[in-house]
Amino acid sequence: QVTLVESGGGLVQAGGSLTLSCLASGRTSRAYNKAWFRQAPGKEREFVAAISTSGINTAYADFVKGRFAISRDNAANTVNLQMNSLEPEDTAVYYCAADKDPIPQPRREGNDYDYWGQGTQVTVSS
Numbered sequence: 001q002v003t004l005v006e007s008g009g010g011l012v013q014a015g016g017s018l019t020l021s022c023l024a025s026g027r028t029s030r031a032y033n034k035a036w037f038r039q040a041p042g043k044e045r046e047f048v049a050a051i052s053t054s055g056i057n058t059a060y061a062d063f064v065k066g067r068f069a070i071s072r073d074n075a076a077n078t079v080n081l082q083m084n085s086l087e088p089e090d091t092a093v094y095y096c097a098a099d100k101d102p103i104p105q106p107r108r109e110g111n112d113y114d115y116w117g118q119g120t121q122v123t124v125s126s
Contacts, residue, residue: 002026002115004096009120012086016124020081022096022117033099033106034072034079035113038092038122048094049081050106057105063089086124093119 008020022034035050049070050059058070067086072079079096097113099106107113 002029002032002098002100004029004098004115004117006094006096006117006120009094009122011123011125014087014124014126016086017082017084018086018122020083020094020096020120020122022079022081024077024079024096024098028100029098029115030074030077031100031102032115033101033103034070035097035099035106035108036070036079036081036094037097037110038090038094039119040089040092043092045095045110047108047110050108051079052104052106053102059106059108061108083122086122088124088126091122091124093121095119 003025005023036048039045051070069082096117098115099113
């Protein structure tokens with residue numbers, strides 16, 4: 001069983017930065033591709049960023065526009081999301097997810113991910 005626990009959310013002013021972290025349990029989870037998704041009130045969940053097991057391959061949603069960066073530390077079994085130049089539209093609950101299918105290129109569809117965290121709230125004030 002894999003457990004994912006997110007941290008690092010909070011309240012920040014527009015233009016500010018936050019770093020989200022996701023700690024995974026279970027030795028096998030180090031071999032999983034990981035991703036961040038988000039869901040704003042009244043909206044569907046959407047893909048934010050993903051990273052392969054090796055960390056070599058990454059994928060980003062278009063709205064990231066170079067503002068966010070995903071990274072991972074397999075020794076610590078964590079995956080981080082550095083978010084810069086935050087906008088009020090980034091306000092959402094951010095979820096960490098893990099995909100146990102060992103493919104080189106991380107996927108963007110939530111239905112492809114097998115494990116999910118409980119989420120961490122990010123609020124960006126204008």
